[in-house]
Amino acid sequence: MHIENRYLLKDYNTFGLDIQTDQLIRVRSAEDLDQIISKDFLKEKPYLVLGGGSNLLFTDNFPGLVLKNEILGRDITKEDQDFVWVKLGAGENWHQVVLWAIENDWGGIENLSLIPGTVGAAPMQNIGAYGVELAQVFQSLEAIELEEGNLQVFNGDQCDFGYRYSIFKGELKNKYLITSVTLKLSKKPEFNTSYGAIHNTLQEQGITELSLKAISKAVIAIRESKLPDPRKIGNAGSFFKNPSITKDHFNTIRNEHPTVPGYNLPNNYVKVPAGWLIEQCGWKGKRRGNIGVHKNQALVLVNYGNGHGKDIHKLALDIQASVEQSFNILLTPEVNIVPA
Template identity: 55%
Template sequence: MLTIQSNVSLKKYNTFGIDASARYLVEVDSDEDIQTLLQLPDVQTLPKLILGGGSNLLLTQDFNGLVVKINIKGISTAKEDRDSVWVRVGAGENWHEFVLYCVERGLAGLENLSLIPGTVGAAPMQNIGAYGVEIKDTFDRLEAVEIATGQKRIFTNEECRFGYRDSIFKNEAKGEYIICNVQFKLQKTPTFHVAYGDIQKTLDQMGVKELSIKAISDAVIKIRRSKLPDPAEIGNAGSFFKNPEIPADRYNELKAVDPEIPGYILSDEVVKVPAGWLIEQCGWKGKRFGAIGVHARQALVLVNYGGGKGNDIRQLAEKIQTSVEEQFGIHLHTEVNFV
């Protein structure tokens, strides 16, 4: 039985802890719930906001429509062969808990993505990634309901058009589908990814002698906890900006001026520069402005200390973008979605 609530505070539904409200809110537990909901005449005409864990969202105003909270659960093996296991997961499952589920069963491919906040359904929308691994590396397919028709559709890896923190669901198909479940192809024999960031250094500090996907997961968790604030303690949405990818010629020009500028060579033509480093060089790290600010340990994270407004955080982000562009000639794109 679907229960549509009126005038609901969204404070507990977003990790920034912004106290905006929704005109209506409904929680759905199955594909059938979604299809039933979309058939309701009053619902068809309302603006809709699809919500998973609310961890990649900045509410800048009240939402004058229907918020659909996805609670679809379930993890099962779809098929298996000698080398791989295809795991089907409900869109409402907690991402980190799903990663731990896989690690505990020796299913490799997602261990570098440990402790990323949010739900499984939101992961392919953003093509989440960390420490040299992205969703697209293990993603097999997803099932979604088209909002306009209520019909189910399957999207393959290729059809999702994954890019850096990007997919078809942030572009051509934005706001057109509700993801119900996601299927991953995971490996029985792991390929370890330890070269990115501080993973190898952390493994050494932990005294790890024999590499395993659990050891990598533990190392990633340790690193993330040391750098990133817990949303349960300080409101935030993790990395607020994408790491910019710039032409190699431009990177070399910047390095000639400042030899300390870090960069990850993606190809002969493209270098990725850490956005947090750029922001820190502009003097923003640890700055506080009343109820909001830039985190003291990680300049890539904007925070709400309590009672902050979404619009204030948005304006802070715009000031940071302007200062980085003025100093380095690089435009930072946001990873967080504004509503």
């Protein structure tokens, strides 16, 4: 086990922030983690489990130990006529796994193409895009409890998945390192093109015969046209979650803003796009020196280069305050802010 001291994390966070951690250890197996735990490293200082750093905002240097998850592996653990169960090392790159599934004609995650990050972080916030969430193909995960080092298996119910939520973002936050995730993929996939943009893109591309590859390509094309590429402009995707409000609250907003978009949810709730709320408050394209709100995507905060995490955090708080003042809605960050 090798400890790297004063390690620069610029390449390990998609905001591209120039920050460092006191120490970094690469975790390549459960045994590596056993050693770290048995040597009491995690009792001595703050620690952070890091995947690809695409859902994190570091507001400062990290005064502790980063556990960089690099556990690899792709195994078929079970198979029948209709499904295949694949157990994936948590350090595998998510998008590469999606492409691998498509090559093998296994369906279920093609709509989740091009989401940055690792497999181990996918259950953390139940990643989702274009009408599909991880929970729909999730079978189980293995995670090591970081105090005693016990390995535990969690099924979907135990993960308590919700919209951009799991128990690991809630009451078990920072208590476990997820080492593997098992997905149940379909050998007879049902294509999900219900999201308007996919349907239209397939038409524009002249695709008449649906396939996993065609859907993945359409999703990639939409994402590349809509979202800034973190390799060019630092960002962590959507900064805030889309809030759910009561129908009465929604109607009050609609009286003043007849064009407010909303998607009906059960129990008389409506989901409102956070990007629309932020745009109405005049933030789209606003720049504060080296950071700002993306010019095409009000939901995406960006680092144009040499920006500071503290300033991005301050911008997020100011956006939150103005949306609350204008609409009486408190936006919740989707991005994990470190320190919390």
